[in-house]
Amino acid sequence: MRYNRVTPEIVERLRRIVGDGYVITSPGDLERYGIDEIEERYRRPPEVVVKPRTPEEIAAIMKLANEYRIPVTPRGAGTGLSGGAVPIHGGIVVSLERMNEILEIDVDNMMVTVEPGVVLADMMRAVEAKGLFYPVDVSTLESCHVGGNVAENAGGARAVKYGVTGHWVYGLEIVTPTGKIVRLGGKRIKDVTGYNLVQLVVGSEGTLGIVTKITFRLTIKPKCVLDLLVPFDTLDNAVAQVNKLFREEHGLAAIEFMDDLSIRAAERYCNTVLPHDDCEAHLLIQVDGMKEGEVWRAAERVYHAVVEGGAKEVFVADNRITREKLWRARRNIAEALKALNNYISVEDIVVPRSRIPEMARRLRELSRAHDIEVPLYGHIGDGNLHPTPVSGDRDEETWVRDLEAFLVDMFKAVRELGGNITAEHGIGFKRVKYLPLALDEVEIELMKAIKRAWDPNGILNPGKAVPLGP
Ligand SMILES: Cc1cc2nc3c(=O)[nH]c(=O)nc-3n(C[C@H](O)[C@H](O)[C@H](O)COP(=O)(O)OP(=O)(O)OC[C@H]3O[C@@H](n4cnc5c(N)ncnc54)[C@H](O)[C@@H]3O)c2cc1C
Structure with missing residues (x-):
């Protein structure tokens, strides 16, 4: 693919679309939009950043980009770990940061409709205030955007019980690569009318459309949650427990693993000490449910299973402060390793x-x-x-x-x-x-064919998720 450079005329037209204050061209600011959380050597600053407020503005940007064959990279919070938001061919970065409203919490249908720039934890707190629960627990929840979660089909710790982002996405509004605004799916629990384009867009890494609204299904918040930190002398013993636990206990919400190098890095970074940091590995196991007695009984079953499997001890966290201490260490391992x-x-x-x-x-x-x-x-x-x-x-x-x-x-x-x-x-x-x-060769060909059908000029996030070229 050959792309053109962003000219002063294009910048001027972008200013007319989104407003003067929402177009960035100064080199220092462009640098910030040239990287996500992957290694620094991949940094590639865009030629211009725009911060639209509406799907109509994004549609106009996409039409302009098609006219001039300029690559466009959508960007959420930039916490991605695969370079998805890095504008490797320069061009325009479309930052969704101003599209950050929670539009509707529909208690009867147990659904929430949001703009893509809403921070995940803000949405979780807002629905919890209405007695509802969005369970996908991405480690960057305090910073990542829900639009980025949809584009990556983000997972996280509680996928064991609650699945990944895609399991909760029922409706989307997107701007297609050619600049059309389209609504896919909706608040319907069942719907097999046509191909499932909602789930095609989920996980497509910003290559098939820019997500401008999302309707997530919600559930009820579990009334009791317990976390168990379980140290093992050997790594082999720790990993051997996982399948056994699934066979013996159905209340499991999460099973996380940390080896000794990870734990020690996290301890240093978070200035904390976890019990038995001299062990080769720890499991962090979460059980949850609606009835306290049942959850404690599930924790007891887990306790017996892991002790039989060679656990050195079992530490139970049943209050918010202790639980947060454990999860903070777990969530910060990548940052901790980076610092060292x-x-x-x-x-x-x-x-x-x-x-x-x-x-x-x-x-x-x-x-x-x-x-x-x-x-x-x-x-x-x-x-x-x-x-x-x-x-x-x-x-x-x-x-x-x-x-x-x-x-x-x-x-x-x-x-x-x-x-x-x-x-x-x-x-x-x-x-x-x-x-x-x-992937199989045929699978890659099918992916390329889908990309060509949606984005004939190959301008939306080129070079990501699927190889460029015929
Ligand atoms: C320390 C750390 C821990 C992490 N833990 C987890 C974890 O537990 N589980 C997990 O799944 N991920 C995890 N991640 C990765 C990252 O946080 C997720 O992928 C997150 O979903 C990215 O969201 P974002 O808003 O930062 O997206 P960005 O990084 O800005 O973008 C990610 C991709 O989505 C596209 N995109 C963004 N917004 C839109 C939009 N509105 N429409 C179309 N495309 C869009 C971008 O083009 C890019 O391809 C972790 C990252 C870090 C640094």
């Missing part, structure tokens, strides 16, 4: 749950073979792990070369075990080159 190393690469593999012990073993072997330290943590209850190779004191050139070799071997191992290369962080552009390892 020159470079890190947060990975996002998924394997069938039964293959987790083998995957953990393979990771240890790969770590030794490549001489790269690989702290391991993640949403183990979903088979979703975040091995995070760290550079130590390698210089950038050596790191990039060594990391590449490690990643190829890791992705091959993942595929051999029936898994895949990303579970919730997305392909972005960071993983596009590995797609032939991860």
